[in-house]
Amino acid sequence: MGDIRLARVPLAILPTPVEELPRLSQHLGCRIFIKRDDLTGLAMGGNKTRKLEFLVADAISAGARTLITAGAPQSNHCRQTAAAAARMGLRCVLILSGEKSQAQTSTGNILLDTLLGAEIVWTDGQGRDEMMDRVLERERQAGHQPYLIPYGGSNPIGAAAYAVAMQEFAAQQIEVEWVVFATSSGGTQAGLALGARLTGLKVRLHGISVDKAASPFREQVAELANRTAEKVGADTRIRPEELIVDDRFVGAGYGKPDALELGAISLFARMEGMLLDPVYTGRAAGGMLSMMRSREIPPGARVLFWHTGGTPALWAYSRQLATLTG
Numbered sequence: 001m002g003d004i005r006l007a008r009v010p011l012a013i014l015p016t017p018v019e020e021l022p023r024l025s026q027h028l029g030c031r032i033f034i035k036r037d038d039l040t041g042l043a044m045g046g047n048k049t050r051k052l053e054f055l056v057a058d059a060i061s062a063g064a065r066t067l068i069t070a071g072a073p074q075s076n077h078c079r080q081t082a083a084a085a086a087r088m089g090l091r092c093v094l095i096l097s098g099e100k101s102q103a104q105t106s107t108g109n110i111l112l113d114t115l116l117g118a119e120i121v122w123t124d125g126q127g128r129d130e131m132m133d134r135v136l137e138r139e140r141q142a143g144h145q146p147y148l149i150p151y152g153g154s155n156p157i158g159a160a161a162y163a164v165a166m167q168e169f170a171a172q173q174i175e176v177e178w179v180v181f182a183t184s185s186g187g188t189q190a191g192l193a194l195g196a197r198l199t200g201l202k203v204r205l206h207g208i209s210v211d212k213a214a215s216p217f218r219e220q221v222a223e224l225a226n227r228t229a230e231k232v233g234a235d236t237r238i239r240p241e242e243l244i245v246d247d248r249f250v251g252a253g254y255g256k257p258d259a260l261e262l263g264a265i266s267l268f269a270r271m272e273g274m275l276l277d278p279v280y281t282g283r284a285a286g287g288m289l290s291m292m293r294s295r296e297i298p299p300g301a302r303v304l305f306w307h308t309g310g311t312p313a314l315w316a317y318s319r320q321l322a323t324l325t326g
Protein backbone atom coordinates (compact mmCIF):
# COMPACT_ATOMS: atom_id res chain seq x y z
CA MET A 1 0.00 0.00 0.00
CA GLY A 2 1.51 3.34 -1.08
CA ASP A 3 2.33 5.55 1.87
CA ILE A 4 1.20 9.12 1.33
CA ARG A 5 3.64 11.51 2.93
CA LEU A 6 2.38 15.06 2.69
CA ALA A 7 2.59 17.69 5.41
CA ARG A 8 -0.57 17.64 7.50
CA VAL A 9 -2.04 19.51 10.46
CA PRO A 10 -4.45 17.61 12.70
CA LEU A 11 -7.93 19.10 12.33
CA ALA A 12 -10.20 16.06 12.03
CA ILE A 13 -11.21 13.34 14.45
CA LEU A 14 -10.09 10.20 12.61
CA PRO A 15 -10.77 7.50 11.73
CA THR A 16 -14.42 8.32 11.22
CA PRO A 17 -16.67 5.42 12.22
CA VAL A 18 -18.42 3.05 9.84
CA GLU A 19 -21.88 2.08 11.02
CA GLU A 20 -24.40 -0.38 9.74
CA LEU A 21 -27.94 0.83 9.04
CA PRO A 22 -30.03 -2.22 9.95
CA ARG A 23 -33.54 -0.80 9.60
CA LEU A 24 -32.82 0.86 6.28
CA SER A 25 -31.07 -2.32 5.10
CA GLN A 26 -34.10 -4.41 5.91
CA HIS A 27 -36.40 -1.90 4.26
CA LEU A 28 -34.41 -1.86 1.02
CA GLY A 29 -33.14 -5.42 0.86
CA CYS A 30 -29.45 -4.47 0.72
CA ARG A 31 -26.81 -4.42 3.45
CA ILE A 32 -26.15 -0.70 3.97
CA PHE A 33 -23.18 0.79 5.82
CA ILE A 34 -22.35 4.44 6.31
CA LYS A 35 -18.93 6.11 6.61
CA ARG A 36 -19.44 9.02 8.98
CA ASP A 37 -17.38 11.85 7.49
CA ASP A 38 -20.10 14.11 8.80
CA LEU A 39 -18.33 13.42 12.11
CA THR A 40 -14.86 14.74 11.20
CA GLY A 41 -15.46 17.11 14.08
CA LEU A 42 -14.33 20.58 12.99
CA ALA A 43 -17.24 23.03 13.41
CA MET A 44 -19.84 20.40 12.52
CA GLY A 45 -17.59 18.32 10.29
CA GLY A 46 -17.75 17.17 6.70
CA ASN A 47 -15.45 16.00 3.94
CA LYS A 48 -13.55 19.27 3.54
CA THR A 49 -11.94 18.93 6.96
CA ARG A 50 -9.86 16.04 5.61
CA LYS A 51 -8.72 18.13 2.64
CA LEU A 52 -7.96 21.10 4.87
CA GLU A 53 -5.54 19.08 7.00
CA PHE A 54 -3.24 19.01 3.96
CA LEU A 55 -4.14 22.36 2.41
CA VAL A 56 -3.61 24.29 5.64
CA ALA A 57 -0.29 22.51 6.23
CA ASP A 58 0.79 23.67 2.77
CA ALA A 59 -0.41 27.20 3.52
CA ILE A 60 1.53 27.34 6.76
CA SER A 61 4.70 26.01 5.18
CA ALA A 62 4.34 28.73 2.53
CA GLY A 63 4.26 31.31 5.35
CA ALA A 64 0.58 32.22 4.85
CA ARG A 65 -1.34 34.27 7.39
CA THR A 66 -4.66 34.40 5.53
CA LEU A 67 -6.75 31.72 3.85
CA ILE A 68 -8.91 32.76 0.91
CA THR A 69 -11.47 30.49 -0.69
CA ALA A 70 -14.78 30.66 -2.52
CA GLY A 71 -18.08 28.85 -2.76
CA ALA A 72 -21.84 28.97 -2.93
CA PRO A 73 -23.60 30.97 -0.19
CA GLN A 74 -24.27 27.78 1.82
CA SER A 75 -20.83 26.30 1.10
CA ASN A 76 -19.72 23.66 3.60
CA HIS A 77 -16.21 24.01 2.25
CA CYS A 78 -16.16 27.70 3.17
CA ARG A 79 -17.50 27.03 6.67
CA GLN A 80 -14.85 24.36 7.32
CA THR A 81 -12.12 26.62 5.90
CA ALA A 82 -13.23 29.38 8.27
CA ALA A 83 -13.03 26.91 11.17
CA ALA A 84 -9.61 25.63 10.12
CA ALA A 85 -8.33 29.20 9.91
CA ALA A 86 -9.68 29.96 13.39
CA ARG A 87 -8.10 26.79 14.80
CA MET A 88 -4.71 27.71 13.30
CA GLY A 89 -4.85 31.42 14.18
CA LEU A 90 -5.11 32.55 10.55
CA ARG A 91 -7.31 35.17 8.92
CA CYS A 92 -9.98 33.92 6.54
CA VAL A 93 -11.71 35.63 3.62
CA LEU A 94 -14.61 33.80 1.94
CA ILE A 95 -15.87 34.80 -1.49
CA LEU A 96 -19.51 33.76 -1.72
CA SER A 97 -21.36 33.78 -5.03
CA GLY A 98 -24.34 36.09 -5.15
CA GLU A 99 -25.64 39.22 -3.55
CA LYS A 100 -25.77 39.79 0.16
CA SER A 101 -29.27 41.28 -0.12
CA GLN A 102 -30.57 38.02 -1.63
CA ALA A 103 -28.84 35.66 0.82
CA GLN A 104 -30.09 34.22 4.09
CA THR A 105 -27.18 35.45 6.15
CA SER A 106 -28.50 34.55 9.58
CA THR A 107 -28.79 30.79 9.17
CA GLY A 108 -26.97 27.63 8.12
CA ASN A 109 -23.37 27.84 6.99
CA ILE A 110 -23.32 31.63 6.52
CA LEU A 111 -24.23 32.12 10.16
CA LEU A 112 -21.39 29.76 11.12
CA ASP A 113 -18.92 31.53 8.77
CA THR A 114 -19.63 34.72 10.68
CA LEU A 115 -19.38 33.06 14.10
CA LEU A 116 -16.05 31.58 13.04
CA GLY A 117 -14.73 35.06 12.30
CA ALA A 118 -14.39 34.91 8.52
CA GLU A 119 -14.70 38.00 6.39
CA ILE A 120 -17.35 37.46 3.71
CA VAL A 121 -17.03 39.10 0.29
CA TRP A 122 -20.03 38.75 -2.05
CA THR A 123 -19.41 38.47 -5.79
CA ASP A 124 -22.34 40.84 -6.43
CA GLY A 125 -22.64 40.07 -10.12
CA GLN A 126 -18.91 39.76 -10.76
CA GLY A 127 -17.10 36.56 -11.78
CA ARG A 128 -15.94 34.36 -8.92
CA ASP A 129 -12.40 33.93 -10.24
CA GLU A 130 -12.07 37.62 -10.95
CA MET A 131 -13.17 38.37 -7.39
CA MET A 132 -10.71 35.83 -5.98
CA ASP A 133 -7.87 37.52 -7.87
CA ARG A 134 -9.00 40.90 -6.64
CA VAL A 135 -9.17 39.79 -2.98
CA LEU A 136 -5.81 38.02 -3.33
CA GLU A 137 -4.22 41.22 -4.58
CA ARG A 138 -5.89 43.29 -1.85
CA GLU A 139 -4.62 40.91 0.86
CA ARG A 140 -1.12 40.89 -0.65
CA GLN A 141 -1.02 44.68 -0.70
CA ALA A 142 -2.11 44.73 2.94
CA GLY A 143 0.78 42.39 3.86
CA HIS A 144 -1.56 39.59 5.02
CA GLN A 145 0.32 36.81 3.18
CA PRO A 146 -2.70 35.16 1.56
CA TYR A 147 -3.00 31.55 0.41
CA LEU A 148 -5.65 30.65 -2.12
CA ILE A 149 -7.56 27.42 -1.58
CA PRO A 150 -9.36 26.47 -4.81
CA TYR A 151 -13.11 25.97 -5.05
CA GLY A 152 -14.05 22.87 -3.04
CA GLY A 153 -10.43 22.39 -1.95
CA SER A 154 -10.09 20.25 -5.06
CA ASN A 155 -6.47 20.37 -6.13
CA PRO A 156 -3.92 17.54 -5.80
CA ILE A 157 -3.12 18.46 -2.18
CA GLY A 158 -6.80 18.42 -1.15
CA ALA A 159 -7.66 15.33 -3.17
CA ALA A 160 -4.75 13.42 -1.61
CA ALA A 161 -6.72 13.54 1.65
CA TYR A 162 -9.36 11.30 0.11
CA ALA A 163 -6.77 8.81 -1.07
CA VAL A 164 -5.73 8.66 2.58
CA ALA A 165 -9.40 8.38 3.59
CA MET A 166 -9.80 5.37 1.32
CA GLN A 167 -6.76 3.78 2.94
CA GLU A 168 -8.44 4.46 6.29
CA PHE A 169 -11.62 2.74 5.10
CA ALA A 170 -9.67 -0.24 3.74
CA ALA A 171 -8.08 -0.67 7.16
CA GLN A 172 -11.55 -0.79 8.75
CA GLN A 173 -12.07 -4.06 6.89
CA ILE A 174 -15.73 -3.69 6.06
CA GLU A 175 -16.34 -5.68 2.92
CA VAL A 176 -18.56 -3.86 0.45
CA GLU A 177 -19.22 -4.08 -3.27
CA TRP A 178 -20.46 -0.53 -3.79
CA VAL A 179 -19.36 2.82 -2.42
CA VAL A 180 -21.86 5.61 -3.14
CA PHE A 181 -21.06 9.27 -2.54
CA ALA A 182 -21.82 12.82 -3.72
CA THR A 183 -19.43 14.39 -6.21
CA SER A 184 -19.24 18.06 -7.14
CA SER A 185 -15.83 19.71 -7.43
CA GLY A 186 -14.32 16.25 -7.86
CA GLY A 187 -11.60 16.16 -5.21
CA THR A 188 -13.34 13.58 -3.07
CA GLN A 189 -13.93 11.31 -6.06
CA ALA A 190 -10.40 11.74 -7.45
CA GLY A 191 -8.91 10.90 -4.07
CA LEU A 192 -11.19 7.92 -3.44
CA ALA A 193 -10.35 6.49 -6.88
CA LEU A 194 -6.64 6.90 -6.29
CA GLY A 195 -6.90 5.48 -2.78
CA ALA A 196 -8.79 2.43 -4.04
CA ARG A 197 -6.07 1.87 -6.62
CA LEU A 198 -3.29 2.22 -4.04
CA THR A 199 -4.95 -0.15 -1.59
CA GLY A 200 -6.05 -2.62 -4.26
CA LEU A 201 -9.63 -2.34 -3.01
CA LYS A 202 -12.06 -3.71 -5.60
CA VAL A 203 -15.25 -1.72 -5.14
CA ARG A 204 -17.63 0.04 -7.48
CA LEU A 205 -17.03 3.72 -6.67
CA HIS A 206 -20.33 5.25 -7.66
CA GLY A 207 -20.13 9.05 -7.70
CA ILE A 208 -23.50 10.76 -7.87
CA SER A 209 -23.11 14.14 -9.49
CA VAL A 210 -24.73 16.94 -7.56
CA ASP A 211 -24.54 19.51 -10.33
CA LYS A 212 -22.49 18.54 -13.40
CA ALA A 213 -23.01 16.52 -16.56
CA ALA A 214 -20.87 13.36 -16.62
CA SER A 215 -18.92 14.68 -19.59
CA PRO A 216 -16.48 16.42 -19.43
CA PHE A 217 -16.52 16.12 -15.60
CA ARG A 218 -15.28 12.52 -15.66
CA GLU A 219 -12.23 13.59 -17.67
CA GLN A 220 -11.58 16.41 -15.20
CA VAL A 221 -11.78 14.05 -12.22
CA ALA A 222 -9.39 11.59 -13.91
CA GLU A 223 -6.98 14.42 -14.62
CA LEU A 224 -7.14 15.54 -10.99
CA ALA A 225 -6.63 11.95 -9.79
CA ASN A 226 -3.55 11.70 -11.99
CA ARG A 227 -2.10 15.01 -10.84
CA THR A 228 -2.74 13.79 -7.29
CA ALA A 229 -0.93 10.53 -8.03
CA GLU A 230 2.03 12.54 -9.27
CA LYS A 231 1.94 14.78 -6.21
CA VAL A 232 2.11 11.83 -3.82
CA GLY A 233 4.68 9.98 -5.95
CA ALA A 234 2.37 7.10 -6.91
CA ASP A 235 3.26 5.42 -10.14
CA THR A 236 -0.28 4.81 -11.36
CA ARG A 237 -2.75 6.45 -13.72
CA ILE A 238 -6.55 6.47 -13.78
CA ARG A 239 -8.48 6.58 -17.06
CA PRO A 240 -11.79 8.47 -17.29
CA GLU A 241 -13.56 5.24 -18.33
CA GLU A 242 -12.67 3.76 -14.94
CA LEU A 243 -14.66 6.46 -13.12
CA ILE A 244 -18.41 6.49 -12.58
CA VAL A 245 -20.10 9.88 -12.62
CA ASP A 246 -23.83 9.32 -12.45
CA ASP A 247 -25.59 12.52 -13.54
CA ARG A 248 -29.16 11.20 -13.56
CA PHE A 249 -30.09 12.81 -10.27
CA VAL A 250 -29.05 16.43 -10.88
CA GLY A 251 -32.73 17.39 -11.15
CA ALA A 252 -33.36 21.13 -11.08
CA GLY A 253 -29.68 21.81 -10.39
CA TYR A 254 -27.33 22.80 -7.59
CA GLY A 255 -28.95 23.61 -4.28
CA LYS A 256 -32.49 22.85 -5.51
CA PRO A 257 -33.73 19.88 -3.52
CA ASP A 258 -36.92 18.18 -4.64
CA ALA A 259 -38.87 15.00 -3.85
CA LEU A 260 -35.77 12.81 -4.38
CA GLU A 261 -33.71 14.63 -1.74
CA LEU A 262 -36.59 15.26 0.67
CA GLY A 263 -37.57 11.58 0.49
CA ALA A 264 -34.02 10.44 1.26
CA ILE A 265 -33.60 12.94 4.10
CA SER A 266 -36.88 11.83 5.60
CA LEU A 267 -36.19 8.08 5.26
CA PHE A 268 -32.69 8.27 6.78
CA ALA A 269 -33.97 10.44 9.62
CA ARG A 270 -37.04 8.38 10.44
CA MET A 271 -35.52 4.91 10.02
CA GLU A 272 -32.04 5.49 11.41
CA GLY A 273 -31.99 8.84 13.25
CA MET A 274 -29.41 9.88 10.66
CA LEU A 275 -29.29 13.41 9.26
CA LEU A 276 -28.38 14.10 5.64
CA ASP A 277 -28.03 17.49 3.97
CA PRO A 278 -30.30 19.01 1.31
CA VAL A 279 -27.63 19.73 -1.34
CA TYR A 280 -25.11 16.87 -1.45
CA THR A 281 -25.81 13.81 0.68
CA GLY A 282 -29.60 14.10 0.29
CA ARG A 283 -29.16 13.95 -3.48
CA ALA A 284 -26.59 11.14 -3.40
CA ALA A 285 -28.67 9.09 -0.97
CA GLY A 286 -31.76 9.75 -3.08
CA GLY A 287 -29.91 8.35 -6.10
CA MET A 288 -28.80 5.34 -4.10
CA LEU A 289 -32.33 4.61 -2.86
CA SER A 290 -33.66 4.92 -6.38
CA MET A 291 -31.03 2.44 -7.66
CA MET A 292 -31.92 0.02 -4.87
CA ARG A 293 -35.63 0.25 -5.59
CA SER A 294 -35.09 -0.35 -9.31
CA ARG A 295 -32.70 -3.25 -8.47
CA GLU A 296 -29.88 -1.59 -10.38
CA ILE A 297 -28.11 -2.12 -7.07
CA PRO A 298 -29.05 -5.78 -6.73
CA PRO A 299 -30.88 -7.08 -3.65
CA GLY A 300 -28.43 -8.35 -1.06
CA ALA A 301 -25.61 -6.08 -2.27
CA ARG A 302 -23.27 -4.72 0.37
CA VAL A 303 -23.22 -0.96 -0.05
CA LEU A 304 -21.30 1.79 1.74
CA PHE A 305 -22.82 5.25 1.68
CA TRP A 306 -19.99 7.72 2.25
CA HIS A 307 -21.57 10.55 4.26
CA THR A 308 -19.67 13.69 3.33
CA GLY A 309 -21.39 16.05 5.79
CA GLY A 310 -23.23 19.28 5.04
CA THR A 311 -25.93 19.03 7.69
CA PRO A 312 -25.62 22.69 8.84
CA ALA A 313 -27.26 23.64 5.52
CA LEU A 314 -30.48 21.95 6.70
CA TRP A 315 -31.52 25.15 8.48
CA ALA A 316 -31.06 27.24 5.35
CA TYR A 317 -33.56 24.97 3.58
CA SER A 318 -36.13 24.93 6.35
CA ARG A 319 -38.91 26.19 4.03
CA GLN A 320 -38.50 23.26 1.60
CA LEU A 321 -37.98 20.79 4.43
CA ALA A 322 -41.10 22.01 6.18
CA THR A 323 -43.14 20.36 3.40
CA LEU A 324 -42.16 17.06 5.05
CA THR A 325 -44.03 17.97 8.15
CA GLY A 326 -47.09 18.94 6.15
Ligand SMILES: Cc1ncc(COP(=O)(O)O)c(C=O)c1O
Binds near residue numbers: 076
Ligand atom coordinates in the same frame (compact mmCIF):
# COMPACT_ATOMS: atom_id res chain seq x y z
C1 LIG B 1 -21.44 17.85 2.11
C2 LIG B 1 -20.64 17.73 0.85
N1 LIG B 1 -20.62 16.54 0.23
C3 LIG B 1 -19.94 16.36 -0.92
C4 LIG B 1 -19.24 17.39 -1.51
C5 LIG B 1 -18.56 17.14 -2.80
O1 LIG B 1 -17.18 16.97 -2.63
P1 LIG B 1 -16.20 17.37 -3.81
O2 LIG B 1 -16.35 18.87 -3.97
O3 LIG B 1 -14.87 16.97 -3.32
O4 LIG B 1 -16.64 16.68 -5.03
C6 LIG B 1 -19.24 18.66 -0.89
C7 LIG B 1 -18.55 19.79 -1.51
O5 LIG B 1 -18.69 20.93 -1.17
C8 LIG B 1 -19.95 18.83 0.33
O6 LIG B 1 -19.98 20.00 0.96
